[in-house]
Amino acid sequence: MIIVCAGVLLKSGQVLLARRGPGMRHAGKWEFPGGRVEPGEAPAAALARELREELGIEAVVGPETARSRHTYDFGEIELIAFLVPKFSGELKPVEHDALAWVEARRLLEYDLTPADVPIAEIVSTHRRRQRYKGTHPRSFPEKYKELAQDAEAIAKAKERGSTPAGTHIPVMLQEVLAALEPLAGAKVLDCTLGWGGHAEELARRVGPGGSVTGLDKDGEELEQAERRLKALGLTILARRSDYADAKEALAALGLGAVDALLADLGVSSMQLDRPERGMSFKLDGPLDMRMDRSRGKTAAEWLASASESEIRDALARFGDEPDAEAIAAKLAALAAEGRAPKTTGELATAVSLAKGLGAARFRKKDAFARHPAARAFQALRIAVNSERASLAKLLSDLPSLVKPGGRAVFITFHAGEEALVEKAFAEQAAAGQWRAPLEAARKVSPEEARENPRARSARLWRAVRR
Ligand SMILES: C[S@@+](CC[C@H](N)C(=O)[O-])C[C@H]1O[C@@H](n2cnc3c(N)ncnc32)[C@H](O)[C@@H]1O
Known part of the structure; x- marks a missing residue:
């Protein structure tokens, strides 16, 4: 198996493609720039070297974006693609005869080498990060820029002890x-x-x-x-x-x-990071929480119909919630007035108020800080899904x-x-x-x-x- 690395150079929602020059195998086809990983070389380091040699730039190599495998007549290759969010220097192709900055969603319109097609399929779903007006983001995608694969935002999220939104990293x-x-x-x-x-x-x-x-x-x-x-x-x-x-x-x-x-x-993480799934206290959305949205009661329906003791038991058994009694009393009282929480925001506020904390937004101070509603959200999710x-x-x-x-x-x-x-x-x-x-x-x-x-x-x- 031959290991090859490729760079997805991203600039304002556009991705760099390079056309293979005359004399090269697949001459005339477009590709993500990169090259062979030498024995003993780390793929990310190989990419930095290839971009220096092939394009004359110093690249900041970001996270792995995708992999593909393809069998050519000379053998099987594994292509590992990395995001390159930044580079310095002027692009000067050595082996390629043309370069093009292409809108990510249009990548598949280019005549690509076969191994680059699966990478382009994944990259083409990239959406340019929205800039927000004013000093504060208003919606989830604005706030969680990491969702748009913003490498800098991803690094910052890790620094403050959070898992970047929209990414799933397989555990252990x-x-x-x-x-x-x-x-x-x-x-x-x-x-x-x-x-x-x-x-x-x-x-x-x-x-x-x-x-x-x-x-x-x-x-x-x-x-x-x-x-x-x-x-x-x-x-x-x-x-x-x-x-x-x-x-x-x-x-x-x-x-x-x-x-x-x-x-x-x-x-x-993908379920947690989609506000419409209603699983996270971080994001305002309908209080759903079902893993299978085609059947069963949503968390809002469950809360509106459960008795105070059922809510208390769920909070204590499934969330080890020390304030189960106070929270159940608050939620049951709201339901009796026809005001049971219908959104994740309403539930988070109700739990905070029941804990005597006020409705102010929670600010994560360090990696170990836990949102006051974290246990209640976990308990409710377990109850709704009969986990x-x-x-x-x-x-x-x-x-x-x-x-x-x-x-x-x-x-x-x-x-x-x-x-x-x-x-x-x-x-x-x-x-x-x-x-x-x-x-x-x-x-x-x-x-x-x-x-x-x-x-x-x-x-x-x-x-x-x-
Ligand atoms: C922690 S994630 C698994 C992540 C996965 N190992 C990966 O690396 O991408 C748990 C998954 O289990 C699913 N799940 C939860 N309860 C389930 C159940 N009772 N039966 C089948 N799937 C379930 C969830 O929908 C979710 O997609």
Whole structure:
């Protein structure tokens, strides 16, 4: 496999394409500038070197944007594309015979080299960041500039201890891959496909002899992940399903028990960052919170119909909320007046008032500061999606989903999930279904917690089937 790097040079919503000059393979076709990664060279460093040699510029190489694979007559290449938000120097092409700044959405109108097409498909969805009037942003996309892949805003968000909006970074990826090995030729079930971050690497590892099946309850996320992975040349069997029904989902695909099973619990960054999903206290939107928006009660409907004791129990059980009583009383009183919260903003305000904090906007002082409504939002999301019941069912079916010698990995994010996974693994190991002794849960590394603050509370649990 030949590794090649490419730069997505971005300037005011336009991307630089370079035309391959006479004498070059694919002469006349357009590409993102870049070149071969030499053995032992890091792809980002190779790109900086290539841009210096090929275009005479000093580039700031940003985050990886996309990857593609293509088989040419001389062999298979993997193309790794990085965002280049800034460069200095004047563009002077050495090997290319033309350069063009192209609006991102029009990239696919150019005659591109085959390996560059999947990269262009992803980059062409880029929208220019909107500038806002005045000193304060008014809407979510204005406020969360990171959503528009603004590399500087992404770096700033990381500095202040936040996960950049609109990005999903697969949690404990290297640990997951190591815990599920051996993967070559394996049949894998990813119970929580999400953005497909874990599935992407799993699909690369299993190779042609293996398969990756990805489930998600959220049809909207599932479709996007399927499209994204397809553009990378990776095939997965994606199926909309609650993981509680994993057994039926595998049977419907003509599959039985698997060699490796992954469940990365909870909510994805993509769901949290879309205001219309109503999952985040950061963004004002309708109070929905359903993973599957085609069925069930929204969080607003749940709150309007639940009794005070049901709300209190949910807050205490699913959010470990110390002020469950006061918040339940406030929410029940609002519902009795026909004023139950209908938006995330209204819920966040009601919770803050019940805690005696006033309705003022919360300001995150450091990476450890927690919004006063964070626990209530988590509890409500768990209640609305019956998350505990689904997890309990998946755990009880687990031994029948994994082949002898196969591995199961769970990533949990809070005490309630940890307790369920730990208990099920221990009981099933005592019954001789998993190899004993079980390994202790692993915590996220300090480096990863710094890079991806949303992963801070993650714990990885693994069991090997007997
Ligand atoms: C933390 S994300 C997974 C992210 C994924 N591992 C990645 O790297 O992109 C969790 C996903 O699980 C899905 N999910 C939550 N509860 C589910 C359930 N009961 N059945 C199936 N999927 C569920 C959510 O819709 C979300 O997309």
